[in-house]
Amino acid sequence: MTQQRRPNADGKPGFGRHSDQTDPAGRAARRSRWPAMVQASLRACAITALFILLAAGNNGNAGGTQPDAFSPEAAETDAGAIPALIAAYSRDLERLRRFMGAPRIGEFNIGIHSSQARDLYFQTLTLWRKTDRLLFEISRVRATPPPTPTGELGTQDILANLREAHGILRQILRDLEVPGEPATTIGQAPNQMDIFTVLLDLNRQADLLLERHFAPSDVYMEITLAIGYAARLLARYPEATRIPEEPPFEPNKQPSDVYQRLISCLRSINRIAQTLGFAVLDIDTRQTDMAQLTPGDVFVVASLVVSQLDYLYRRMGDDKPPPQAFYPGRKFPAHSHQRIGILHAQLQQLERFIATDPAASGEVNHDSATPER
């Protein structure tokens, strides 16, 4: 299920679990707004931990004596730890793929590139979600969600997601009794790695292992979340129509149609970011093979849209939380395509308003001194 974003106690947007670190009254009030899925996940985590302990007791050397990738000893805080963790996850995922007899993903260029921490964070979060779904399908338990970051997203937050995802993957390997040694991060960091692309590939590979793949309904849910963010951003402008009229339903849409519309939204966000002086994504879809796009790939793009809007939202410091996402039932790409129409109209308004009055959107040009590229 979808991770739910929540504002922190000081009004900054963040993730629900960590917003409970302030006063009890506020905590109680916010707990009532916690998404049910997160709470379910917490309970599942407790059960999972019990199973891990049991498994460790049974196997003796399952995870206690060797240094673990997500153990405190192995935790590294510098940026070099990320490629090492990714490499370890990748090796274990390959072991699992071979064990499960799942196909290997083909080479694919999704047409987007970024080295921004926020984008890497959201990709690792997606990876965690896919690994968690895989754990549930195999071991019938759910893992504890990674800690919700506060403030600016950074390397620590990415590492936390990766460690959690890798831990879940290792548990799956243990539950399935996959032969072979688990991968470690020590001395495994490759010299050159395009982290964003590797994360995208891992996400695609993880999706292939799932019984219930990331489907159009997940994309739909992510887009609805993005609409919520955009509505909150538009709330600063009294003349804006926060949630414009939904365009007519057009049947027979493919994932590629949804992809292209999302890319259009990303371009719109890029223009907004450029106006405000923020770093932008690299978008070049000329090499993208539209015929190979799957709902999982489209979900990646949708999550990038959410990550960009989340970033803008954090910058604006709004005190009202975006509405939580909800499972919409069975949806087709055409539904997502229709829904993006709302988002697109919202972004067009936002672009127009920010171009007219950038100061109304909050901080301006705060990143101008350190351009990304």
Added chain:
Amino acid sequence: MTPPPRNAERAARQHPIHRRLLLSHLSVALVGVGMLLVALVSTYELRARVILLANEGLPLAQASAQMLAGVRHSLASLRGWVSLGNPGFTDDWRAAWQQEIQPAVALIKQCHHLLEGQTCIPARLRELQALLADLQESQWWVQETVRAPGNEPARVTYLFNIEPSVQELDSVMAALLLEEKEQGDGKGRKALLARLMEIQTALSSSQLLLRETLGADGLHYTERLQQQLDATRSLVAQTATDPLLTLEQGRLLHLFQRELQAFMTFAQEIIRQRQATDWNIALHRLASETDPLAGRVIALATAIAADAKTRLEQEADAARAASAITVWNLAIMILVMLAVAYGMSKKHAQDLALPIAALAEATRKLAMGSLSDNLIASGNDELGELTRSFNTMRTSMQQAQTVLREAYAQLEQRVMERTAQLESTNYSLIKEIAVRSQTEAALRESEARLRAMTRAMPDLVFVVDEDGRYREVLAAGRDIGVTPMRGKVPAPIRGKLLSEVHSPEMATFFLDIILRALRTQQIQIAEYELETSSGPRWFESRTAPLDVQFTDRSTIPANTAQQHLFPPPEVQIVAKSAAIVVARDITKRKQAEVQLRQAQKMHAIGQLTGGIAHDFNNLLAVIMGNLELLHEQLTAQPRLHELAQQALRAVDRGANLTRRLLAFARRQPLLAQPTDLNKLVLGMLDLMRRTLGANIQIDTMLATDLKQTLVDPDQLESALLNLAINARDAMPRGGQLVLETGNVRLDQDYAATQQDVRPGPYVMLAVGDNGGGMAPEVLEHAFEPFFTTKETGKGSGLGLSMVYGLVKQSDGHITIHSRPGRGTTVRLYLPQMQVAVSPTVGVKATDTVFKGHGETILVVEDDTDVRLFAVNALRALGYDTRQAGDAATALELLEATPQIALLFTDIVLPGEMDGVKLAAEAQRRHPGLRVLFTSGYTEHPLIVGGQLAEDVEILAKPYRKNELGQKLRALLGRGENA
């Protein structure tokens, strides 16, 4: 006279009257202007308040009410959607926002003048707008969420967690039960099986209770569910310790326990979610966010409306007060103005009225004739001056009255004299007018006659002067419908020079005629062809000198050196001689002449070819007859027999040639029958397709109601085939041949331009091709015999001439239209038969030999060779013969030989009695005598218009022996049958 009051006198001395009047009026006007200014200010203020109330007060009240209604409407629609799930409620919800709330907010914002008075209103309006946006967004999320499965997280947990878990548990339990059944019925195993089934039942109950928990009353089931879960767990735990469990069962039960643990965790989660206040996200949002927002919106809108109402009431009070003040102000000012105006007017009236009254009295007396008393002039103002002037006037009037009396007497005398003079002059004028009226009437009558005459004239009548300028166009030749033109644009010619209307050559030609007429004073007649708007046309003109001269005004330019001495410019009148021209369109006459010449030429050629063909037929008859006899005799000598055969074929070709010549000369005997051209054309299509080849497409356009015509169908078929072959030769690379039939009517006008064409209904047969076509010089000779454009040996040049002869002989008409490169169309017009008649079926010649039975035949033929051939042929056929070279001999032989059964005679015989007269005389003397005529052509009264008279049998020369035998047999057989 009453003296004026003393104070008035004093005032009159100080100020003239006009100044006093001016001051008086200015005072009154000043008071009026002041009053109006006060009223204007008051009215303007009142107007502003009324406008504000009208423009903003009422709309604001309406908008507030509309917005409140819209908010309530949106809430009601949303609740309808949440409760019933009818999509119509979402439409209502959208309509509430789009048609009620948003327009209402826009309207409220427009009422800014009214709202500006409230210090807090702009901020409250912004707050209201923000609240409305929040409310709309909140409602959108509610309506978006409420029907989605994710609206209830417990259901999602059930869907994604419980159901897979139950499936897993069911599959493990099924395996356990299977394993247990395989263990047989050992001791205690039944109890184990029963426990396993009990676990299965407990699991089902737990699932059932979980499902109930999801419902609206789900909280009632949570306690029972918890108990059921505990019982299930306890049952499983007890079973796990059973020693009867096999290893496989132990493994399976372990798996079961593990999945059961997950199941229970999910079940606990569902219970927790169901017990949470936001178990239904949409309802929770509706209750916790949307409804409070709506309440705030309603409260704020109500407050704004209340403020606005207060402001409106204040404005209304102010307007009422302003209205009252304005009314009072106006009333007071009116009274003041009336008082001031009355006082000042009264004073000035008194000052003015007394002297004027005295003056009026004196004037009245003056009018009554009392010119003796002077008025006393007081003061130096206008009234004093007026009084003095009055006295002067009175004195002058006294003097003038005396002079006037004398002048009156003189005037009376002069009037009487002048009246008598005028009466005389008037009588003369009346007479002159009567004469002039008669003259004008005669002139108008004459002009009307002239106009009618020129209108009736079909000719062009115009006057041209000696310079070649059109002076008058008396008749424009409307019937002709042409306009002389230069270039391609017809234009009015009056006032233009000949050279401006015609080509230089024609202009010179016309001017020469006009000058010659003027010089000789004789009528000049000329014929010429002129290019007109309807093409080249022939005209015959008569040019006569005109007695009337036309004048031109020409200006003489002034000498610039003496321009200051003489007034420029000087006008000179120049007289011009002119001639009247009557031009008649003789185009039709010219065309008829051409047609006549063509017809005469064709007739002469026909005469010539007919005569040749006749003589040639006689020769051919002899040659054919002898060759035939020779051919029969030479059967024993194949080589000679073949030579004779070849010679006979050549004779046949010669005979065919003469037949076509005769056809052109309209002298071939025709067997005319009522014929349906459509059937004829359709019957020939196969033959034509074979003849023309595959690269020529034949299309037909046949009229459905085509009338019959009287024509020799065999000859017409031959003609049609000839035309088709001509078309094929014109399309060497293939093309389209169109055969068209139709009923047409040739009218009187058309017939008048053609030779030998009678107006009336015709049947048309058109043969058109899109081949090379013909040049005009070729077209001119197309019907002439032996004229051909084909290579030598390819065509005889008799095809079209034969068609021409056939049509003419059938009282028809033929036209040929051709344009080089576009194709040729030949149209045959044959007279219509008004009554349809079934065609008679002709007896075709066969090769059967028709032998005689010794009957005696009298052969009358002036050509010895032909006669000899006929006698030999008859004898060969088994007849007895007598022969004569003229009619007289023949009559003698008839008298001498009573057994003669048939007279076989040439139509053309020497002497006074020809074959026809001979036959008549013979039949008169011997009633029942059969007669068979023979002839080389049909130029005889026996053959009327090319058609045989009734009951006349004729055998055309040259003929075969067998044809002769067939004819004789038919005639004699008819006599036998009779």
